[in-house]
Structure formats: structure tokens, C-alpha cells
Amino acid sequence: MRLTTFTDYSLRVLIYLAVSEDGQSTIREIAQRYDISHNHLMKVVQELSQRGYLVASRGKHGGLRLALPSTAIKIGTLVRDMENDFALAECLGDNNHCVLTPACKLRSVFKEALEAFFVTLDAYTLEDIVAGRKGAKLLKILRPG
Amino acid sequence: MRLTTFTDYSLRVLIYLAVSEDGQSTIREIAQRYDISHNHLMKVVQELSQRGYLVASRGKHGGLRLALPSTAIKIGTLVRDMENDFALAECLGDNNHCVLTPACKLRSVFKEALEAFFVTLDAYTLEDIVAGRKGAKLLKILRPG
Numbered sequence: 001m002r003l004t005t006f007t008d009y010s011l012r013v014l015i016y017l018a019v020s021e022d023g024q025s026t027i028r029e030i031a032q033r034y035d036i037s038h039n040h041l042m043k044v045v046q047e048l049s050q051r052g053y054l055v056a057s058r059g060k061h062g063g064l065r066l067a068l069p070s071t072a073i074k075i076g077t078l079v080r081d082m083e084n085d086f087a088l089a090e091c092l093g094d095n096n097h098c099v100l101t102p103a104c105k106l107r108s109v110f111k112e113a114l115e116a117f118f119v120t121l122d123a124y125t126l127e128d129i130v131a132g133r134k135g136a137k138l139l140k141i142l143r144p145g
Numbered sequence: 146m147r148l149t150t151f152t153d154y155s156l157r158v159l160i161y162l163a164v165s166e167d168g169q170s171t172i173r174e175i176a177q178r179y180d181i182s183h184n185h186l187m188k189v190v191q192e193l194s195q196r197g198y199l200v201a202s203r204g205k206h207g208g209l210r211l212a213l214p215s216t217a218i219k220i221g222t223l224v225r226d227m228e229n230d231f232a233l234a235e236c237l238g239d240n241n242h243c244v245l246t247p248a249c250k251l252r253s254v255f256k257e258a259l260e261a262f263f264v265t266l267d268a269y270t271l272e273d274i275v276a277g278r279k280g281a282k283l284l285k286i287l288r289p290g
Contacts, residue, residue, distance in 0.1 A: 002147075008234045011251060012243070034244060075254060089153045098157070099179060103282035105274045106156060109220060113265040120258035129250045137248035 007082040009036060009044045014053060014078070018070045018130040019138045024063045033142055044082075051081050070130060076122030086114060152227040154181060154189045159198065159223070163215040163275040164283045169208040178287055189227075196226050215275060221267030231259060 016030050017023060027045055031038040045064060048054040055067045066073075087093030088110045091101050101107070130138055161175050162168060172190055176183040190209060193199045200212045211218075225231075232238030233255045236246050246252070275283055 002230060003233050005235075011234075012245065015245065015249070015251075035242065075251075076258075085147060088148050089156075090150075097180065099286055100157065100160065100283060103279050103286055104160070105269075105279050106160075106220075109266065109269050109274070113221075113262045116261040116265040117258045120261040121254065124250075124254050129254070134248050134250050138245060141244055141248055 003079065003083055004085075005040070006044055006047075006084075007079055009034075009041060010048055010053075010078065010082045011075075012036075013041070013044060013048060013064075014066065014070075014073060014126055015130060015138065016142055017054070017064060017066050018126050019135055019142055021139070021143065024065045026063045030064075047082065053078070053081075066126075070126035073126040074122045075124045075126070075129070076118040076120070078126075079121055080118060088114065148224065148228055149230075150185070151189055151192075151229075152224055154179075154186060155193055155198075155223065155227045156220075157181075158186070158189060158193060158209075159211065159215075159218060159271055160275060160283065161287055162199070162209060162211050163271050164280055164287055166284070166288065169210045171208045175209075192227065198223070198226075211271075215271040218271040219267045220269045220271070220274070221263040221265070223271075224266055225263060233259060 012034055013030055016033070017025055027038060027041050031041045045054060045056070049056055049067075052067055053073065054064050056062070056064050085093075089098075089106070090096050091098050091104065091107045092110060098104070129135075157179055158175055161170055161178070172183060172186050176186045190199060190201070194201055194212075197212055198218065199209050201207070201209050230238075234243075234251070235241050236243050236249065236252045237255060243249070274280075
């Protein structure tokens with residue numbers, strides 16, 4: 001049971017921007033700091049922009065910044081937005097061949113468990129992740145010196 | 146976010162045995178009824194036996210049966226036992242390179258959400274899945290005629 005790298009990277013991008021002192025950065029800088037693929041990150045940033053989490057501006061002083069205050073970004077909502085496959089089991093997906101489906105209660109049990117998972121994530125905003133002492137430590141890691 | 150086919154099949158095996166009128170079946174029969182790989186199912190059954198969910202007896206009247214009453218098999222415990230990878234994100238796995246790890250609160254947030262997921266699953270036993278009208282319908286599907 002794993003989230004996609006796509007979702008993982010989207011969280012890292014938002015954390016990066018939330019702890020930046022001027023609130024701005026570039027794909028190149030973020031990719032370098034995390035040592036992850038620039039191309040992959042471009043797609044992540046594109047999706048985050050389309051979904052209204054980021055704004056990207058061009059030009060010499062351009063770059064990426066959060067489109068919303070970090071208190072308004074719920075972790076559960078972000079994960080729901082970025083993760084494309086919540087079919088925990090075959091019966092929750094598009095390609096379901098399980099003969100039990102018409103009579104099986106597991107489907108609703110899995111849905112309920114997934115809901116509990118997201119309710120927990122939604123109790124945290126991006127601000128909760130980057131606030132306080134942990135935030136200061138994150139800043140030191142991401143913008144050393 | 147998906148459970149493995151291994152976990153999915155283990156649930157199907159236990160459901161099959163729980164709704165069987167004589168409580169017994171064979172790998173061949175279960176594989177045929179679900180139209181799934183016999184070899185894959187053998188490995189699932191082996192793991193379920195080793196973990197004390199099933200007993201397999203040999204001989205002419207041999208076969209598989211539940212080693213526990215279906216009221217004693219919690220869905221959450223079973224999923225924890227059969228699923229081998231709960232590393233939702235890189236930071237929860239063995240191969241973690243994320244620079245944020247020493248300062249990032251997301252790890253504990255993910256752990257909390259995963260715990261809420263399992264607490265929900267653990268509120269249901271195998272008996273809850275196969276009891277009542279749904280159980281009668283399952284029996285009709287699995288043992289028609």
C-alpha cells in the first residue's frame with residue numbers, strides 16, 4: 001500500500017515553498033535540493049498549478065509560489081487530488097472481475113477505512129507540517145547557509 | 146494506493162471457506178471459481194496456513210478449512226499480516242533518501258492515518274462479511290446449484 005511518487009513529490013514541492021523565506025522557488029532548485037528528476041517534477045508542478053495549489057510566473061524574477069495560504073491546504077485534500085488510484089482491491093477499480101462483487105460487504109468496509117484515512121489526513125494542513133520548531137529545522141535543511 | 150493481489154486473494158480464500166456449507170474446499174476449486182491463477186493461490190494458501198488462518202489436510206477427503214472461527218478473524222489483522230508494504234511514502238520505507246526526514250512531520254501524520262485505516266478494518270470480522278443475507282447470496286455465487 002503506497003502512494004505514488006507523484007503524490008509524494010507534490011507534498012515535497014508544497015513544503016519547499018511553504019518554508020521558503022520569500023515563498024518562491026523554481027523547479028530546477030527544488031529538483032536539485034531533493035535530488036529528484038527535473039522532468040518528473042515538471043509534471044507534478046503542472047498538475048499542482050492546474051489544481052490551484054501553485055502559481056508560476058515567468059521572467060527574470062519569476063518562479064513558483066503557493067497560490068493559497070498554507071493554512072488552507074489540507075493534506076487529505078491534496079492527496080485525494082494528486083493520487084489517481086484509490087482502488088484498494090480489484091472490486092474498487094475499473095477492471096473488476098471478482099465474482100463476489102454483487103454480494104460482498106468488503107467493498108463498503110474498504111471505502112469506510114479509506115474515508116477514516118482521509119479524515120485523519122484532513123485534520124492537518126500544510127501549515128501544521130511546516131510550523132514551529134520543525135519548520136525552522138526544515139528551513140535549515142532546505143536553505144542551508 | 147492499492148493492496149497487493151496477494152492480500153486480495155487471501156480475503157477471497159477466507160470468504161470462500163467461511164461460506165462453504167461443509168467449511169472445506171481445495172485450492173483447485175477456489176482458483177476455478179474465482180478464475181485466478183492456481184500457482185499464485187498456492188502461495189497465498191501457504192502463507193495463510195503458516196500464519197494460522199487455515200489448516201490443510203491431505204488424503205482423499207482432505208482440503209482446506211479455517212483454523213479459527215470466522216468471528217475471530219479481524220479484517221485489519223489479516224490485511225496487516227498479508228500486506229508486506231505499508232510504506233505509504235518514501236520516508237516510511239527502507240530506501241529513504243528524502244532530505245526532509247529529520248524535520249518532517251508528515252511521517253507521523255501518515256502513520257496516524259494508516260492507524261485509522263486499520264482501526265476501521267478491525268471493527269469487522271470475517272463473520273461480518275459473510276453473515277446474514279449477503280452471506281446467503283455469497284453462497285449462491287460460490288456454490289451454485
